[in-house]
Amino acid sequence: MVVDPGCAKSVQDFLDARGYHLSGILITHHHMDHVGGIDALLGKAKKDLPVYGPASGRIAQINRPVREGDTVDVHCLVAKVLEVPGHTLDHIAYVIELKDTMNSEEVWMFPGDTLFSGGCGRLFEGSPQQMFESLQKLNQFPANTRVHCAHEYTESNMRFSRAYAPDSKKIEDRESEVRRIREQGLSTIPTTLETERLSNLFINAANPIEFKQIREAKDKF
Ligand SMILES: [Zn+2]
DSSP, rough: EEEESSSSHHHHHHHHHHTTOOEEOSSSOOHHHHTTHHHHHHHHGGGGGGGEEEEESSTTSEEEOOOOOEEEEEETEEEEEEOOOOSSSTTTEEEEEEEEETTTEEEEEEOTTTTTTEEEEOOOOSOHHHHHHHHHHHTOOOOTEOOSSOOHHHHHHHHHHHHHHHTTTHHHHHHHHHHHHTTTTOOOOOHHHHHHHHOOOOTTTTSHHHHHHHHHHHHHO
């Protein structure tokens, strides 16, 4: 299954290289860089392939509309749907909670454009209050949660965070780490909630007013 295929070719190349067949698509919100590949991926199998996404009716290809608290079967795993308005009003996130035989928990999160490493999505539709609450909702999961956000914006997010909070050693450390990772041509995603709790200004905002100040400063940066 694929989350937010903005482009079909990279997904199809990945599937072909491994001999995989696509069995479903999960969508977080309607922006073209998240849905642009759906039609080409559906291709001939259009009728059979489940396409999960917001129940708002904005995305024509969605045939399995989902809402807060719904679950999606991802083969032997179950993804829980969270409504996280802010970037768009009908934005959703998917969270898969795994328990191994030792009962230690692992969580995989797909927050779309709500939470980024070192940042969060722009408020195209929602209010600062809504986005603040959505980030709090995502931040309730365990520290080791793997956060598969939809964009590699970490480097510019940390550049902003350094300028906004120049005295924070944790932000300075994260910025250096991110620069090293990117210089090697590697991705900083997935990140973890632990990393974000240490170095993400947006997820750590104390209240909606503080969140709004940081978001506005980033918009102008
Ligand atoms: Zn978006």
